[in-house]
Amino acid sequence: MRSTITGTARLTTVHKLSAAGLTAAAGAAALAFAVTPGQAAETPSIAVKPVAWTTTDLAAHDHITQQATTTAADAAEAKKKADAAAKAKADKARADQQAASRSQARTPAKPAAPAKPAAPAAPVKKAYADNLDGWIKESLDILKSKNIPATYDGIKRNVMRESTGNPRAINDWDVNAANGVPSKGLLQIIDPTFKAYHVEGTSWDPYDPVANITASCNYAADKYGSMDNVNSAY
Template sequence: MPAFALPVRRRNDRSKATRVRRTLAVAATAAAVLALPVVGATSASAATPAAEAATATTYRGSLDGWIRQSLAVMAKHGIPGSYQGIYRNVMRESSGNPRAINLWDSNATKGIPSKGLLQVIDPTFRAYHVPGTAYDPYDPVANITAACNYAAHRYGSIDNVNSAY
């Protein structure tokens, strides 16, 4: 074997490693989502059962709440991603505006503009829509969750997306 040749990596090894990374990312996402309701509690007695139940299913109508609600849906469906990865991509794509629409790029010239927090085009939204979310690309939770589902299939996780996707 020549000194400059790199070892050949078998495709099967790569997909196995990808599955392991994705499984770990899903487990980390689920752990983070489970920890969210008790983050504000200062002691075990500070969070009442009623408050815990409300916090677990109710989120504020803000970017923070939309991301947290999306993470909860993603955990139920095994879609990896982190709060930081979603937030970073939302800020780059829409600056946090759920009604953002791109009317100038190549998708827009084809008649399918990118929409919402993570700038998803309609065909991608339809293909990667996650049950339990609204069927509306402008709905913040549906947009985030569909985009993260797409990113998981294409890049392993939204955390691996660092530019337009």
Template sequence: MSASSTPGHSRLTKAHKLSFAGVATLGAAALAFSLVPAGAAEGDTIPAAPVAWTQVVDGAQTKAVQQHLSAQLVVADKAAKDAAAKAKADAAAKAKAKAKADAEAAAKKAREQKEAASRSAARTPVFANNLDGWIKEALFIMKKENIPGSYAGIHRNIMRESSGNPMAINNWDINAQNGIPSKGLLQVIYPTFKAYHVKGTKFDQYDPVANIVAACNYAADRYGSMDNVNSAY
């Protein structure tokens, strides 16, 4: 059948439709960029209001920057807290190590003192509580103090002075008359005992060991040794 048209109507071809679409598009574009108000001179235009795209982009960028800064702050805060926690842990570890070292040092010192006391006790012999033991103990002390004298020399003088009685006292000689009687195994007067007393022995004229050591110390100073004394001295 051949194409026909109804009176008063025109049939649009495909070309016509495309043409109208192009015109509409161009018109919309023109309106978007410029408007000509009434009474405006030819060629005058008014820029169209900016599209909100720039505002959207700026807002998105600002939000992104804020989020980035916030994330950095969180990271920095966490790093600071981690550093503080590490410093605290390190300090606690150092304090614990120091306390342990101090405790070990104190324990070592206590052990050494105990061992030294034990060695000292082992080196110190036990002496009998009689004339033989007193002379031997006195000689043990005299050796450490570099005081000369022998067992024989000490024993000889003791037997002459007191007959081996540690409580012997002379109440009749000149010393007694002067108020300073001779006392003990080797008949030592108080001024002599006080001047020649050896530290570590009892400060007692009647103590047998203290008496022997002080007398031997005096004899060494005056005669060279108790071995050189053969009479009243």
């Protein structure tokens, strides 16, 4: 509310207090800015009050500084130890290598082991035809290795007379058959004679062609000098 008097404005108590506050603020602001002699009035300087550090602030600052210093020192010490360990390891490796080289130089080289002689090649087994020609030739090779005389012609001639070349031939009508020991095979030999004159390295089967020829020739060589001398029943 305002009371109007001619030419004068009356302030209420609130208005007075507000005006007083503004005046005080203006005075404080005027004190905060000062114009330095020789400078333009439009360049004010601000007076800043220094902040005082408390004891707690100083202690915290000192602790942080000390901790940073300690951490750096620890890191430097750790690096120093690691470098020393690496150097010691390298020195030991170098010393070991040098010692090994000296030892090797002192140790005479072992002579190379003599080469083992090559194993003799296995003899190639001779192949024979599975017929009368092959049987006679195989038997002749065995007879020759045993120094038993015989010839291809003498064997074949007697084979053809005795069995006509049939390795399973058997005589079941002569005296030997009557006595229970029939003549068998290519050269018609009886079992007791076959067993007595069997040649090592051949079959024990009297019907086997090679075994039959070889045992028969061995018997003929013993009785007649050779199968070549046999021209009839023997």
